[in-house]
Amino acid sequence: MAGIRVENIIKLFGKVRALNGVSLEVRDQEFVVLLGPSGCGKTTLLRIIAGLEHADTGRVFIGERDVTALPPRSRRIAMVFQNYAVFPHLTVFENIAFGLRMQKASPERVRAQVDRAATLMHIEGLLGRYPAQLSGGQRQRVAVARALAVEPEVLLMDEPLSNLDALLRLEMRAELKRLLAESRTTTLYVTHDQVEAMSLADRIAVMSTGNVVQYDVPMKIYQEPADTFVGGFIGSPPMNFLRLPVEGSQAKIQTLALDLPAAPQGREVLLGVRPEDLEAHPQPQPQSFPAEVLVVEPLGPHLLLTLAYEGQHLKVTVPPDFETRPGQTLWLRPQPGRLRWHDPGSGEALGHAR
Amino acid sequence: MNARLVYLTLAVLLALWVLVPIFLIATLAFSDRASVFAWPKGILPQQFSLETISFFFGVEGVGKAIRNSFLVAGLTLVLAVLLGAPAGYALARYRFAGADAYRVLILMTRAFPLAILAIPLAVRFINLGLYDTALGVALVHTALALPFAVLVTSSLFLGIPKELEEAAWTLGCTRVQAFLKVVLPLALPGLAATAIFAFVISWNEVFAATLLTLRERTLPAFLLTALNDSPLPFRFAGGFFLIVPALVFIFVIRRYLFTLWGIANR
Numbered sequence: 039m040a041g042i043r044v045e046n047i048i049k050l051f052g053k054v055r056a057l058n059g060v061s062l063e064v065r066d067q068e069f070v071v072l073l074g075p076s077g078c079g080k081t082t083l084l085r086i087i088a089g090l091e092h093a094d095t096g097r098v099f100i101g102e103r104d105v106t107a108l109p110p111r112s113r114r115i116a117m118v119f120q121n122y123a124v125f126p127h128l129t130v131f132e133n134i135a136f137g138l139r140m141q142k143a144s145p146e147r148v149r150a151q152v153d154r155a156a157t158l159m160h161i162e163g164l165l166g167r168y169p170a171q172l173s174g175g176q177r178q179r180v181a182v183a184r185a186l187a188v189e190p191e192v193l194l195m196d197e198p199l200s201n202l203d204a205l206l207r208l209e210m211r212a213e214l215k216r217l218l219a220e221s222r223t224t225t226l227y228v229t230h231d232q233v234e235a236m237s238l239a240d241r242i243a244v245m246s247t248g249n250v251v252q253y254d255v256p257m258k259i260y261q262e263p264a265d266t267f268v269g270g271f272i273g274s275p276p277m278n279f280l281r282l283p284v285e286g287s288q289a290k291i292q293t294l295a296l297d298l299p300a301a302p303q304g305r306e307v308l309l310g311v312r313p314e315d316l317e318a319h320p321q322p323q324p325q326s327f328p329a330e331v332l333v334v335e336p337l338g339p340h341l342l343l344t345l346a347y348e349g350q351h352l353k354v355t356v357p358p359d360f361e362t363r364p365g366q367t368l369w370l371r372p373q374p375g376r377l378r379w380h381d382p383g384s385g386e387a388l389g390h391a392r
Numbered sequence: 393m394n395a396r397l398v399y400l401t402l403a404v405l406l407a408l409w410v411l412v413p414i415f416l417i418a419t420l421a422f423s424d425r426a427s428v429f430a431w432p433k434g435i436l437p438q439q440f441s442l443e444t445i446s447f448f449f450g451v452e453g454v455g456k457a458i459r460n461s462f463l464v465a466g467l468t469l470v471l472a473v474l475l476g477a478p479a480g481y482a483l484a485r486y487r488f489a490g491a492d493a494y495r496v497l498i499l500m501t502r503a504f505p506l507a508i509l510a511i512p513l514a515v516r517f518i519n520l521g522l523y524d525t526a527l528g529v530a531l532v533h534t535a536l537a538l539p540f541a542v543l544v545t546s547s548l549f550l551g552i553p554k555e556l557e558e559a560a561w562t563l564g565c566t567r568v569q570a571f572l573k574v575v576l577p578l579a580l581p582g583l584a585a586t587a588i589f590a591f592v593i594s595w596n597e598v599f600a601a602t603l604l605t606l607r608e609r610t611l612p613a614f615l616l617t618a619l620n621d622s623p624l625p626f627r628f629a630g631g632f633f634l635i636v637p638a639l640v641f642i643f644v645i646r647r648y649l650f651t652l653w654g655i656a657n658r
Contacts, residue, residue, distance in 0.1 A: 090558050110561040117562045123555035127577045140564030188563065 040101030040114075040191040041066045041224060042087060047096035049082055049248075056082045057093070058248035064192075067222045073235040074245035075271065080228045081196055083245075087226065088117050088194050100192055111140075113192075116185035120197040122177045124169045130156075130180050131165040137188035155183040158217060175206045182214070186221065193218075195227040199234060211237055232272045236260065244268050261312075262378060266385035269310050269378065275342065278316075278352040280309040281382060289379070291327040291347070296372070298379055299389035307388070310378035313353045317371040318343065318360065326371035331364050345370070414635060421445060421632035425625060448629030451622075457614035458633075460526055464601070464610050465594040467530035468537055472590035475534070476541025477583060483542065484549035495546075498539045506536075510603045517604060524606050532600040537590035544589070548582035549575070585645035592641045596634070 042064040049057040057079045064070045072080040085091040087098055089110035097106045105113045116137065125133050132139075134152045143151070156162040159179040169177055178198065185193055198214075199207045215238055218225055229235055235242050236256045243253040244264075252264035263269035269277035282289040282296075289296045289307050298307060319326065329345040329352065336342075340355045345368065354370065362368060379388040420427070424441035448454060482488075483495060513532065514523065522528035552575055560570035576583075598612035605613060615630045622630075 088558075088562055090561070109566070110558070111564045111566065113562075115562060117559065119555045119559060121553060121555055123553065123559040125556060125559075125574055127574075136560070137563035140569075184559075184563070194562075 040103075041068070042192055042226060043099040044083070044087060045097045045099075047083065047086060047093045047098070049079070049086065049091065049093050055248050057086075059096070060245075060248070060250055062243055062250060062253065064224060064226055067224055069218055069225045069227065069238060069240045071235040071239035071242045072226065072228045072245055073232060073242050073271075074230065076230055077247075078245040079248045080230075080245045084194055084196055084226060084228045087192075088115055089113050114190055115192045115194055116188050116190035118181050118185050118193070118195040118198045120200060122174075122181040122198075122201075124172075124177050124180050124184070126169050128168075129165065130161065130167050130169070130172070133169070133180055134165075134184045134187045136184060141188070151187045151189075152183075155187040158186065158221075159183040174202055175210065178202060178210060182217075186217075186223070190223065193223045193225045195225065197229055198227075200229070200231070207234075214238065232274070236272070244271065246271075261376070262387070263310065264387055266308065266310065266380050269380075273312060275313050275353040275355075277310050277312055277378075278354075279380065280311070280347065280350055280352060281306055282309055294325060294327050296377065300379075302379070302381060302388060304382065306382050308380040308382045308385070309372075310380055310387075311352075311372055312376065313342070313355045315373040315376040316352070316354045317373065318354055318356045318362075319369045319371065320362070320366070321369065323369045323371055326369040328367050329370055331362055331366045331368060334362060334364060343368075414639075417628055417631045417635065420625075420628040429624060444625040444629050445632075447625055448633070451618075451626060453609070453614060453618070454611075454630075457609050457611045460605075460608055461595060461611040463526045464530045464533060465591045467526060468533040468594035469587045469591045471530065471534040472537040472541040473583060473587050476538050476586065476590075477545045479538075479542045480545025480547075481549050483546040485554065495543075498542050501535065502539050506532075506599055510600070513600075514603055523604060524608050526608060529601050529604050529608075529610060530594070532604065533594040533597055534590075536597060536600075537593045540593070541586050541590055544586045545579075545583065548579055548586070551582075552578050585647075588641045588645050592638045596638055 042062075044060060044062050047057050047060045048055070060079070060083060062070075062083075072083060074080045082091060086093050087100075089105065089108060093106075097104060099105065100113055100115065110117075125136065128136065131152055134155055135148045138148045138151055152165070153162065156165060159182055161176060161179045161183060164172065164176060164180075169180065172180065178201075182198070199210055202210060211234060227238060236259075239256055241254060242256055242259050243250045244259060244267075245251065246267050252259055252268050254262075259268065260272055263272065263277065266277075266279055269279070280291070282291055284290075284298070284302055284305050284307050285295070287298050287301055289298055289309060291309075296309070317326075322328070327347065329347040331343055331345055332351070333344040334341060335344075336358065338358070340358055341360055341362075343354045343356060343362065345352055345354060347370075354368075356362070380386060381388060421444055422440055422442070424443050425447075479498075483491060517523040517528050522531070556574050556578075557567075557570045560574045561567070565573060595610075596612065597610075598616055601610040601613040602616055609617070611630075612634060615634065619627055619630070
């Protein structure tokens with residue numbers, strides 16, 4: 039068991055800066071998710087920690103050891119790959135035993151460890167089979183069991199669920215969470231799926247174009263995004279951003295005046311508000327502003343409305359029995375305490391310590 | 393409908409074009425002397441007999457030529473795999489400057505006519521003491537087989553996901569161990585096919601073998617010089633013995649040849 043610390047990692051692919059001086063610390067026994075759109079450098083960072091790529095500058099520590107110059111085999115890590123990378127010429131048993139055999143473990147220890155890992159992943163009945171005889175979900179389990187069997191100090195997972203179908207992904211997600219809560223292995227997990235990140239992580243590191251833009255617990259990331267990128271990337275539908283005029287230390291939505299935490303640079307400010315944090319009413323209300331309904335989408339647990347306020351679109355979720363139709367004007371009341379203010383130029387949150 | 397009919401007709405004609413001579417050679421190689429000389433020859437197999445074949449093996453020099461052919465083809469096989477597989481691996485795994493140019497260059501060696509190379513090669517081989525040796529012929533055959541060996545093995549290694557190797561590294565393997573424990577077992581059938589293909593190329597090659605040898609002839613070179621002044625049964629038996637190994641091997645490895653063509657079409 040050990041934490042991970044990377045310091046100031048820069049990685050260039052030709053002229054492209056894949057990683058732009060990334061520093062990150064994962065505490066012992068913590069489950070951290072690297073989240074970001076494709077091309078943001080999250081997989082590259084993971085591969086650098088695994089030793090499969092080499093950073094141009096920067097250092098990688100696992101526990102107290104500086105592993106920057108060590109090959110993957112000496113880092114005491116295990117990795118689960120997106121395409122599972124289960125060895126097709128070996129049985130499930132030999133796949134799981136592979137790392138132990140490399141450590142020259144005794145046959146009794148191999149047997150015991152394989153049985154333990156296979157039982158954890160519920161594949162104890164498949165040990166004699168070859169990977170070709172397994173389904174995608176079962177191969178996924180073999181890959182995780184193989185990683186756990188070596189009892190690594192650090193477990194690295196590269197989009198391990200993205201090749202599974204939606205239902206199986208949901209099931210495996212819950213199972214992974216249970217499993218890693220039990221084994222308390224320090225885990226760094228890469229995904230582009232924000233729901234996966236929210237559900238699994240102790241902390242999420244949101245990445246964009248080679249930088250970590252925000253590193254915090256999931257609810258903080260959701261409720262207090264550091265900038266408009268994070269607010270727009272996390273949440274489905276994403277956070278709404280309304281461009282509003284500033285008067286003194288207040289922002290104006292028609293007659294509604296909202297206090298700002300800090301005076302913005304310019305004469306406009308962006309209001310960030312989650313779709314569920316706007317309360318819709320058919321009649322005029324105090325502390326609210328009018329918007330015209332454009333689209334109504336029934337999604338089951340709620341209705342998703344697309345509205346327009348002075349030419350700016352925003353999404354609002356309302357209860358499924360809420361009666362409305364396109365063309366109607368609704369009054370939206372922002373939930374106090376759930377509003378975020380961003381600088382319209384940089385997109386960064388106002389009064390957000392970075 | 394009409395296009396399909398034309399297509400089928402052409403396919404049948406093409407198949408007959410290849411199969412009829414093979415069929416005639418095969419049946420006559422296993423017929424007795426009388427039916428070999430008979431005219432017109434029947435379409436169906438004549439009276440079965442090993443007379444022709446045994447006569448062929450009785451001719452002086454045939455046994456030695458067959459031994460030489462096996463020796464040369466065996467050497468070619470070993471050299472082509474030992475040189476071709478690492479090149480194929482490098483092409484499949486590493487992105488290096490000029491990789492595409494290198495790939496084309498490998499094929500270009502096949503575009504260079506052997507006839508132009510032959511005289512300088514013969515002179516050089518005489519100087520080096522390689523002339524009229526199995527090794528000398530095998531070296532030329534290796535040069536001929538190498539482009540195929542490199543391209544087939546590179547597509548072979550491309551077909552083995554890099555992540556398998558990387559997984560092995562993270563589980564405690566050095567690069568060499570990962571290759572031996574993971575890549576090699578998976579590549580083995582394809583490597584065997586590559587080896588067999590190199591063998592067949594060498595076995596069938598006649599031009600270089602004729603030019604670069606005098607006494608140490610391979611079977612095709614021996615037959616080529618002996619064919620004109622030999623009796624008919626000898627020709628049929630010799631032809632049969634030349635065709636069969638190539639046919640059998642190509643049949644065995646046809647699946648891998650398709651991958652080669654897949655690569656060539658890219």
